[in-house]
Amino acid sequence: MSTAAYDVVIVGAGIVGAACADEFTRRGMRVLVLDRDFVGSGATAAGMGHIVVMDDSEAQFALTRYSQQLWKSLRPQLPDDCEYEQCGTIWVAADEEELEEVRRKHAYYSQRGVPVTVLDPQALRQLEPNLRDGLSGGLLVEEDIVLYPPCAARFLMERARKCGAQIRLGVTVTHLGQGFVRLSDGAEITAGIVVNAAGAWAAELTGGIEVKKRKGHLVITDRYAGFLRHQLLELGYLKSAHSVASDSVAFNVQPRRTGQILIGSSRQYGAEHREVDQQILRRMLRRAQEYVPGLGALSAVRTWTGFRATTPDKLPLIGPSTGDKSLFLATGHEGLGITTSLATARILVDAITGAKPEILIEPYLPSRAAKESVHA
Amino acid sequence: MPDSNVNSVTLIVNGSPVNVLAGTTVAVAVAIAGRPCRTSVGGEPRGPLCGMGICFECRVSINGRSHCRSCQIVCEPGMEVKTDE
Amino acid sequence: MSRDSESRFDVLVIGGGPAGIAAAVRAAECGVRVGIVDDNPALGGQIWRTGLGNAHSDDAKRKMWSSRLPPEVMAFYGTRVFDQAAAGKLLAEDADGVRELCYANLVLATGARERFLPFPGWTLPNVMGAGGLQAMVKCGLPIRGKRVVIAGTGPLLLAVAAYLQKQGAEIAFICEPAGLVRYPGKISEGLRLKKALAGIPLATKCWPVAAHGAQALESVTISRAGKKENVSCDCLACGFHLVPNTELQALLGCRITGGYVQVDEFQQTSVSRIFCAGEPTGIGGVESALVEGEIAGLAAAGQAARARQLFGKRRKTRRFTTILDQAFRLRPELKHLPSAETIVCRCEDVSYSRLQEQQSWRAAKLHTRCGMGLCQGRICGPATEFLFGWKQDSVRPPIFPARVASMG
Ligand SMILES: Cc1cc2nc3c(=O)[nH]c(=O)nc-3n(C[C@H](O)[C@H](O)[C@H](O)COP(=O)(O)OP(=O)(O)OC[C@H]3O[C@@H](n4cnc5c(N)ncnc54)[C@H](O)[C@@H]3O)c2cc1C
Ligand SMILES: Cc1cc2nc3c(=O)[nH]c(=O)nc-3n(C[C@H](O)[C@H](O)[C@H](O)COP(=O)(O)OP(=O)(O)OC[C@H]3O[C@@H](n4cnc5c(N)ncnc54)[C@H](O)[C@@H]3O)c2cc1C
Ligand code: FES
Numbered sequence: 001m002s003t004a005a006y007d008v009v010i011v012g013a014g015i016v017g018a019a020c021a022d023e024f025t026r027r028g029m030r031v032l033v034l035d036r037d038f039v040g041s042g043a044t045a046a047g048m049g050h051i052v053v054m055d056d057s058e059a060q061f062a063l064t065r066y067s068q069q070l071w072k073s074l075r076p077q078l079p080d081d082c083e084y085e086q087c088g089t090i091w092v093a094a095d096e097e098e099l100e101e102v103r104r105k106h107a108y109y110s111q112r113g114v115p116v117t118v119l120d121p122q123a124l125r126q127l128e129p130n131l132r133d134g135l136s137g138g139l140l141v142e143e144d145i146v147l148y149p150p151c152a153a154r155f156l157m158e159r160a161r162k163c164g165a166q167i168r169l170g171v172t173v174t175h176l177g178q179g180f181v182r183l184s185d186g187a188e189i190t191a192g193i194v195v196n197a198a199g200a201w202a203a204e205l206t207g208g209i210e211v212k213k214r215k216g217h218l219v220i221t222d223r224y225a226g227f228l229r230h231q232l233l234e235l236g237y238l239k240s241a242h243s244v245a246s247d248s249v250a251f252n253v254q255p256r257r258t259g260q261i262l263i264g265s266s267r268q269y270g271a272e273h274r275e276v277d278q279q280i281l282r283r284m285l286r287r288a289q290e291y292v293p294g295l296g297a298l299s300a301v302r303t304w305t306g307f308r309a310t311t312p313d314k315l316p317l318i319g320p321s322t323g324d325k326s327l328f329l330a331t332g333h334e335g336l337g338i339t340t341s342l343a344t345a346r347i348l349v350d351a352i353t354g355a356k357p358e359i360l361i362e363p364y365l366p367s368r369a370a371k372e373s374v375h376a
Numbered sequence: 377m378p379d380s381n382v383n384s385v386t387l388i389v390n391g392s393p394v395n396v397l398a399g400t401t402v403a404v405a406v407a408i409a410g411r412p413c414r415t416s417v418g419g420e421p422r423g424p425l426c427g428m429g430i431c432f433e434c435r436v437s438i439n440g441r442s443h444c445r446s447c448q449i450v451c452e453p454g455m456e457v458k459t460d461e
Numbered sequence: 462m463s464r465d466s467e468s469r470f471d472v473l474v475i476g477g478g479p480a481g482i483a484a485a486v487r488a489a490e491c492g493v494r495v496g497i498v499d500d501n502p503a504l505g506g507q508i509w510r511t512g513l514g515n516a517h518s519d520d521a522k523r524k525m526w527s528s529r530l531p532p533e534v535m536a537f538y539g540t541r542v543f544d545q546a547a548a549g550k551l552l553a554e555d556a557d558g559v560r561e562l563c564y565a566n567l568v569l570a571t572g573a574r575e576r577f578l579p580f581p582g583w584t585l586p587n588v589m590g591a592g593g594l595q596a597m598v599k600c601g602l603p604i605r606g607k608r609v610v611i612a613g614t615g616p617l618l619l620a621v622a623a624y625l626q627k628q629g630a631e632i633a634f635i636c637e638p639a640g641l642v643r644y645p646g647k648i649s650e651g652l653r654l655k656k657a658l659a660g661i662p663l664a665t666k667c668w669p670v671a672a673h674g675a676q677a678l679e680s681v682t683i684s685r686a687g688k689k690e691n692v693s694c695d696c697l698a699c700g701f702h703l704v705p706n707t708e709l710q711a712l713l714g715c716r717i718t719g720g721y722v723q724v725d726e727f728q729q730t731s732v733s734r735i736f737c738a739g740e741p742t743g744i745g746g747v748e749s750a751l752v753e754g755e756i757a758g759l760a761a762a763g764q765a766a767r768a769r770q771l772f773g774k775r776r777k778t779r780r781f782t783t784i785l786d787q788a789f790r791l792r793p794e795l796k797h798l799p800s801a802e803t804i805v806c807r808c809e810d811v812s813y814s815r816l817q818e819q820q821s822w823r824a825a826k827l828h829t830r831c832g833m834g835l836c837q838g839r840i841c842g843p844a845t846e847f848l849f850g851w852k853q854d855s856v857r858p859p860i861f862p863a864r865v866a867s868m869g
Contacts, residue, residue: 044829081829125614150827167819209713222443222835222862258417263865276858278546285869296866299443301835303857394531400601401502404594407602409509414588418810423586426805427596429500430509430574430706432835433807443835443862447596448539450502 005266006032006166009181011173012197013037014044015149015329015338018156019345020195025163027353032189033165034170034181039157040150042199043337046306048254048262049152051339052089052229055108059363065114066359067343069121071145074342081151083257085188090128090230092291093283098235103138115142116196130227130294144316146231146254149338166285173198176205177327192346193352195328198320200307202331206321209366211332213307217272218264219364222299225259229347234291244273251291261298265335267308276303306336316342319351323346328352329366331368337341387455396443402446402457403427411459413446462480470535471498473515473551473564475709478506479747480524483572485707486529490570491762496535496562500551500861503538506572507592508747510599521756526751537562542709543859544868552855552867561796566734566761569710569722570754572739574701575617575842578791579805580798580812582672587696590671591621594698598628605629607695610670610681613634615702616746616788624693625698632658634692636667636813638792644770670798672697702789704843705741708860725833727760728753728769736761749778792865805848808834813848822851835862 008024010017015034024031035041046150051071055061071084078084093099102118109116119138124131127140161167175182180190196202203211234251252264266280281303289296311317311332320328330344337344343359364366387402389409394425396405400421403424411436412421424434429448437458438444446457472488474481477499484499501510508765509523540555542562551562575590582588589597591611598604609630611704613623614637621630622635633657649721667685668701672678681691707717716731722741724730730737738753744755752775759768798803801814819825822832822845831845832853838862842853859868 036422038820041823154828162789218867219865221865278544280869285865289865289869296864296869297441298865299835299862300859300865300868301862302833302837303859386710397601401597404597404601407597415585416804416807416810418804420584420804420810421586422584422807423677424589424597425593426574426590427593427600428649430836431807447600448500448502449492454778 004179004192005371006030006189006191007239008032008174008193008195009034009189009191010195010197010198011035011181012042012202013039013153013167013169014042014197014199015040015153015156015341016199016333017195017197018153019341020197020330020348021160021165021167022156023345025160025165027349031160032171032191033157033160033167034068034171034183037168039167040153042201043306043308044149044153046142046218046304047149047215047335047338048252048264049147049149049338050089050254051147051248052066052115052231052336053141053144054336055105056289057363058315060336061112062072062156062359063316063340063343063364065112066346068145070342070346071147071251071339072143072364074280075336077155077244078147078152081148082155083146083148083151085118085147085257086143086145086217087255088230089141091139091141091235092124092131092231093138093235096137098137108315109141116140128228128230128232130292131201131232132291132293135291140230144231145363146256147338149219152338156310163268173205177321177324179326191326193328195330195348197330199331199333200309202309202329206327206329208323209317209329210312211309211317212269213268213272214262214305214310214334215268216282216308216335217266217276217303218306219281219285219303220256221261221295221331222301223259224261224298227294228253228255228257228261228292228297230255236279238271245285247280248281249287251287253288253295255367257344260297260301262298263295273303274303310334311335313368314339316364317366319361322367325350339350380449385453387453387457389452389457390459396451398451400443400451402436402438402449402451402455405447405451406434406436406457406459413459415460466812468496469563470494470565472496472566472568472758473562474498474568474570474758475551476570476572476739476788477501477536477538478570478572478750478752479509480572480740480754480757480851481506481568482509482526482530483571483751484736484738484758485534486526486566487755487758488762489531489534491759491764493762495533496564498540498542498562500541502536504536507596507615509596510596522747530785541862541863543861543862545713545858554861554863554867559571559864566736567713568714568728568738568754568757568761569706569713569730569741570737570739570750570757571706571709571741573703573705573744574839575615576702576704576847577605577699577840578701578795578798578844578847579803580669580671581800582674582678583699584804584807585672585674585678586676587674587678588672588701589696589698591615591698592700593615594620595624598625604696606631609691609696610636610669610692610694610700612667612681612683612697612798613701614639614791615700615738616744616789617700617827619658619705621698622661626658626661629832632661633692633757634667634683635663636659636669637663637665638795639665639789640669654750668700668792668795668798688796697821701791701795703740703744705744707741710737710741711856712858712860726772728757730758734761743779747780749775751770752778789846790813799848806831806834808836808841811841816845816849819849822853825851826854
């Protein structure tokens with residue numbers, strides 16, 4: 001590695017790139033981070049910042065849970081503007097079928113040591129008086145967290161910088177791989193390792209990976225302290241997140257530490273524009289009001305959109321690329337990249353340095369797609 | 377202060393009656409009551425800045441609705457105004 | 462003026478200041494269906510704000526134009542346009558709910574706001590805009606016997622000073638950074654104002670450097686020809702020229718260059734059937750706003766030939782527009798007014814020192830919350846553009862805060 005200008009060049013200064021920069025520098029490597037804009041300007045500027053444990057698959061559970069623990073241990077060092085708040089999540093069940101899912105989830109989480117409580121309608125009402133009447137119950141996941149992603153990314157990047165990482169912002173990378181990156185001005189920078197952490201744009205830089213953009217809308221209100229206390233999601237959210245082809249919306253609202261309510265969420269494929277889509281926005285807000293009727297009277301201040309980096313099996317791509325031994329991927333985190341950024345960096349750097357990882361990296365290796373197609 | 381006649385309006389600002397000329401905006405009534413409109417995020421007292429509905433510094437709660445721009449709203453009899461929402 | 466639920470217009474006018482009223486009057490004369498919308502509780506915009514009905518110099522003109530507005534024109538007061546639901550359909554909100562306003566032709570006469578520059582103490586209650594204090598007084602604020610310092614730049618200051626003095630205020634000082642001698646004098650009005658203001662201390666090369674007080678304003682320190690002076694006062698009225706309100710135009714995709722909405726000779730924007738008149742096309746004052754409004758109203762109603770007859774009149778007022786912009790350039794010294802702790806973004810209480818570390822408007826926004834508050838950067842945006850050279854991002858709906866129920 002010694003002939004290259006840097007041990008590691010990371011492309012992308014989102015939360016994933018920042019976490020990687022932090023992790024590599026802490027292991028004593030010479031790191032350069034490149035971003036065409038500023039720290040946290042991509043999906044990291046759009047995301048809700050819900051640090052949530054999910055159980056779509058064992059692999060997803062392992063990564064989200066591990067990462068949440070890492071966030072928890074980071075808490076004492078996070079500055080105030082990261083707005084860290086362990087508000088917990090309530091998965092809301094609207095009917096008997098969803099209540100069944102609450103019970104399943106409860107068993108699954110309990111067995112794996114995640115503190116959860118089943119809520120009957122009364123308990124639900126007591127915890128969240130602004131939810132509508134007639135809901136069947138819910139599942140409280142106590143350790144879920146909400147934070148403010150751009151500042152969290154900045155914190156990680158600053159920490160890396162203090163340990164010697166170099167950060168160059170406002171530079172666009174046009175090529176990466178084979179031990180170097182090329183910038184739009186033609187300059188080339190050599191590195192022992194190149195990490196593609198370009199989020200939803202990763203596939204533009206590394207051919208042959210299946211990372212697609214999935215657009216999301218969010219709306220934020222004025223400050224209404226105490227209106228909601230937990231992040232609230234419908235269990236139907238899972239149906240929405242899973243539906244691969246069509247546009248979908250789901251009830252997903254979050255109390256911010258500022259007292260604001262952040263309202264989500266929507267998922268769209270094939271929408272490349274940043275513009276707000278009226279149709280989707282309306283559907284999303286109606287869905288939210290079906291669950292929390294009082295939302296209707298609150299003032300909305302701003303609407304925005306963002307792009308999730310999606311893979312076919314909904315798991316991120318973490319590890320060496322299939323064709324190029326010096327090129328590593330850290331992308332494809334869909335709607336969970338804030339949550340899983342710390343674990344992503346940890347297992348990636350463990351794999352590179354040969355350290356023993358806390359969780360197995362195999363399910364996230366980019367080579368899995370190739371393997372799958374061999375089996376198929 | 378004007379008498380309570382047809383040309384005046386009495387409203388309640390933080391529990392106390394304030395009598396103003398008809399046509400007066402709530403922002404002005406709050407100023408007459410000697411109150412700032414709101415406390416900023418960092419804890420400072422704030423009052424109207426732009427007087428034309430742009431800056432949102434004149435927010436008060438009116439009849440239970442929070443965050444109303446008081447400079448754009450004309451006083452009505454019996455209106456309940458609370459500053460410092 | 463009637464107000465029922467019908468909401469389909471041949472010509473819809475947004476903004477009820479002089480430009481908007483003139484547009485509505487002219488369009489209505491052509492016999493088409495006209496609507497006019499304004500956020501204020503009554504028509505008049507800023508200069509013709511009626512409030513308690515106390516007379517002012519422009520009263521005759523205001524009455525003349527307002528009386529020409531026929532009852533068939535549907536007026537929506539206290540109503541804010543906050544989004545576009547689809548092409549040709551705007552969403553607006555009032556105290557009771559949401560309205561869909563459909564139009565074939567649209568005239569945007571959204572006026573201007575004051576530019577504010579941060580200095581220590583500018584967030585104290587009773588430090589207001591010059592236009593802001595005037596509006597408050599028009600709406601009933603007792604000013605008789607109150608000591609007022611007026612400071613800043615722009616065509617408003619003298620007019621506001623004259624108005625406040627007439628209402629019984631004691632004007633302690635008018636502070637003008639540029640030096641009033643360079644005032645373009647707005648030919649006759651300037652002279653008239655100068656006479657009205659005789660006897661008021663007029664300090665040139667002068668600006669406020671700090672406002673002081675515990676819970677509200679008590680005094681200001683001004684810098685006058687390089688020396689600092691403390692002046693006790695009840696109110697500081699301070700604005701630095703005007704900034705056009707172009708959020709709606711931007712939302713609708715109208716081309717904006719150098720801060721102003723681009724229009725053709727018929728006041729049509731880059732988007733066909735959307736017209737723009739008054740301050741958003743260039744800060745020009747009431748005469749210019751009126752004639753632009755007339756042209757836009759006629760053109761929007763399909764009367765191009767009649768609109769053309771007013772081109773000559775507009776040409777004369779435009780000259781004034783250019784002079785104004787040049788005369789009220791901001792002095793570079795004003796960039797150094799804020800101290801490290803001075804709040805720049807009032808909605809979110811973001812200090813100057815925190816912004817100094819940022820590279821762009823968007824970065825500042827995301828990392829400090831500057832411009833994320835209810836005003837959406839309407840106040841701190843123009844300030845940071847001057848202080849740091851940042852350009853504001855594209856606008857997002859809602860352009861004014863709107864109830865979630867109105868949006869969904
Ligand atoms: C609406 C929405 C809600 C979400 N909610 C949550 C949530 O609640 N919890 C959660 O965990 N996750 C959430 N996410 C997902 C999360 O935001 C993302 O997974 C995460 O931000 C991805 O981080 P990243 O660093 O991979 O990508 P990004 O933040 O997008 O960073 C990629 C960076 O790469 C740079 N870049 C790209 N191409 C180039 C190039 N050619 N040259 C130089 N630089 C380049 C970009 O400028 C960008 O800064 C949400 C996402 C969306 C859209
Ligand atoms: C605060 C202030 C005070 C002034 N005082 C003087 C003076 O004393 N003397 C002088 O010569 N000139 C003065 N001017 C300048 C004068 O107003 C203008 O030259 C002239 O009025 C221009 O008219 P207008 O219609 O373009 O704007 P305005 O009169 O400002 O009217 C615009 C109207 O549009 C409304 N509006 C804006 N956006 C929306 C939306 N999205 N939805 C609904 N409504 C909207 C606003 O509420 C406003 O009422 C002042 C300007 C300002 C801003
Ligand atoms: S004073 Fe600015 S919005 Fe009321």
